[in-house]
Amino acid sequence: MFFRVKSYFISSVILAVVMVLTGGHASDHETIQAQAFGTSTMAGKTFGITITIEGYSTPADQKALIDAFNSGGHDAMMKVPSKTDSKGRVRLSSGGVGYQIVYIRNIQTPNGRTIRLLTDRPISMGEAISSSRSQDYDLSIIEIQLGDSKGKKSGSLIPGCRIKLNKKNQIEIETYHASPWRLAGIMER
Numbered sequence: 001m002f003f004r005v006k007s008y009f010i011s012s013v014i015l016a017v018v019m020v021l022t023g024g025h026a027s028d029h030e031t032i033q034a035q036a037f038g039t040s041t042m043a044g045k046t047f048g049i050t051i052t053i054e055g056y057s058t059p060a061d062q063k064a065l066i067d068a069f070n071s072g073g074h075d076a077m078m079k080v081p082s083k084t085d086s087k088g089r090v091r092l093s094s095g096g097v098g099y100q101i102v103y104i105r106n107i108q109t110p111n112g113r114t115i116r117l118l119t120d121r122p123i124s125m126g127e128a129i130s131s132s133r134s135q136d137y138d139l140s141i142i143e144i145q146l147g148d149s150k151g152k153k154s155g156s157l158i159p160g161c162r163i164k165l166n167k168k169n170q171i172e173i174e175t176y177h178a179s180p181w182r183l184a185g186i187m188e189r
Contacts, residue, residue: 003142018140029053029054030051030188030189031050031051031052031053031153031188031189032050032051032115032144032146032186032188032189033048033049033050033051033055033185033186033187033189034048034049034051034125034144034155034184034185034186034187034188035047035048035049035183035184035185036048036049036182036183037181037182037183037184038181039179039180039181039182047092047093047094048092048093049090049091049092049093049157049183050091050093050098051088051089051090051091051092051101051106051117051142052088052089052090052091053087053088053101053115054086054087054088055088056086056087056100056104056105056106057087057103057104057105061084061103062103062105064080064083064084065077065080065102065103067108067162067165068080071135073152073164073165074139074162074163074164076137077163078120078138078139080102081100081120084102086100086101087101087102087103087117088100088101088104089101090117090119090140090142099119099120099121099140100119100120101118101119102117102118102119102120103117103118104116104117104118109145110149111147111148112145112146112148113145113146114142114143114144114145114146115142115144115146116141116142116143117141117142117143118139118140118141119137119139119140119142120138120139120140121137121139121159121160123180132153133176134160134176135181136162136173136176137160137161137162137165137175138160138162139160139161139162139163140157140159140160140161141156141157141158141161141173142155142156142157142158142183143155143156144183144186146186146188153186154182154183154184154186155182155183155184155186156179156180156181156182156183157180158173158175158177158180158181159174159176159177159181160176160177161173161174161175161176162174174182
């Protein structure tokens with residue numbers, strides 16, 4: 001009996017220490033699932049998406065991306081992911097290991113939170129062989145709005161894009177497809 005109480009006490013102390021060290025959460029791991037629906041020219045197409053979050057980007061991660069973009073534009077910025085730790089993965093229902101999350105932020109809002117993430121979109125063998133224009137759009141952007149317990153959940157996915165500066169020196173997202181895909185049926189796991 002004494003051994004069980006002592007063992008339970010030690011386990012409780014270890015759990016409390018882990019929660020204090022991680023900011024109240026025993027783990028930062030999150031999984032979000034959604035269904036992506038094509039819009040505009042991709043209407044009628046749909047697929048499942050699973051986002052596994054292992055951690056969020058730091059201010060240093062953000063600075064590295066901004067500095068690279070300022071020094072050499074989109075192409076220089078896309079070299080940064082190979083030098084940073086993965087923050088998780090985005091996997092499509094079609095299978096495979098998915099895409100590495102390059103950058104991810106969790107932004108608190110009055111009604112919940114917004115998650116914004118960037119993934120490097122690997123170029124398929126078919127794209128590389130055909131020298132398709134799509135090779136230039138090697139970034140995917142996902143934004144998900146997660147309401148509080150009663151709030152609405154919505155999101156969007158830009159599967160292929162580039163970031164550039166326009167003539168007014170403002171950042172623009174140039175997409176390969178006409179419009180973002182709509183994310184619905186969003187579930188937090």
